[in-house]
Amino acid sequence: FEISMILLSVGIWFYMKKNNYKNILQKMLVLFIGVLLFEIMSEPMWRNFLLHRWTFIYHDVSWIITLGWVNIFMVSMLLVDKLFSKYTEKAKFWLYLLFVTIITTPIEVILLNTGIRGYDAVLTSTMTGITIPFTSAPIEIIMVTPIIAALIIPFYKIMLNLFKLD
Numbered sequence: 001f002e003i004s005m006i007l008l009s010v011g012i013w014f015y016m017k018k019n020n021y022k023n024i025l026q027k028m029l030v031l032f033i034g035v036l037l038f039e040i041m042s043e044p045m046w047r048n049f050l051l052h053r054w055t056f057i058y059h060d061v062s063w064i065i066t067l068g069w070v071n072i073f074m075v076s077m078l079l080v081d082k083l084f085s086k087y088t089e090k091a092k093f094w095l096y097l098l099f100v101t102i103i104t105t106p107i108e109v110i111l112l113n114t115g116i117r118g119y120d121a122v123l124t125s126t127m128t129g130i131t132i133p134f135t136s137a138p139i140e141i142i143m144v145t146p147i148i149a150a151l152i153i154p155f156y157k158i159m160l161n162l163f164k165l166d
Contacts, residue, residue, distance in 0.1 A: 001116060002055055005067045012074050023165040028070060030165065034155040035069040036061070038148060047118040065117075072107070073152060076100045096153050097146040104145045109137040 009028070016024045039061045048062050055064040076099035080092050087095070109132065111117035119127075119138075130139040160166045 001050075002052060002064045005064050005071065008071050009067055012071060012078075016078070026163070026165050027160065028074065030159045030163070031070045031073055031152075031156050032066060034152045034159070035066050035073070036063075037155075038152060039066050039069075045120050045123040047120055048116065049118060050114070050116050068107075069152075072100060072103050073149070073156070076103060076149075077153075077156075093153065097149045100149040100153075101142060101145040105132065105137075105141055108141050108145075109135045112137050
């Protein structure tokens with residue numbers, strides 16, 4: 001799992017380099033910082049298992065899981081920006097949320113089913129008990145993912161503008 005996240009990141013970097021994107025490492029770093037800040041703040045809710053010790057940077061915060069989120073966000077933004085380039089930023093924002101949710105949901109289901117990811121009792125005690133059809137994953141994944149994305153994407157976009165990386 002760890003190696004696949006690293007290879008996917010390298011693949012995204014090569015794709016962006018090949019397509020003449022500028023400031024790729026800086027963009028990925030800004031996104032990494034945004035996701036990492038969220039991961040640190042929400043750390044008590046999630047549990048990461050079956051990852052090597054070298055992937056953890058703070059309590060149960062894994063830079064590999066953070067990198068996985070970065071990959072999801074970057075792929076979502078690249079797809080939306082390519083497929084819907086003529087749309088307004090407002091419309092693209094909603095599409096980013098949709099794409100992040102569509103990509104995240106099956107990945108989260110796989111992580112839960114393989115035991116890599118789990119939820120703390122403080123979180124499961126507030127869940128509805130409704131699952132995503134044909135899975136044992138909580139429906140809350142579909143509701144929470146756009147909320148997470150709605151925090152991280154504006155952080156990313158604002159930081160790009162602030163540091164003139166776009």
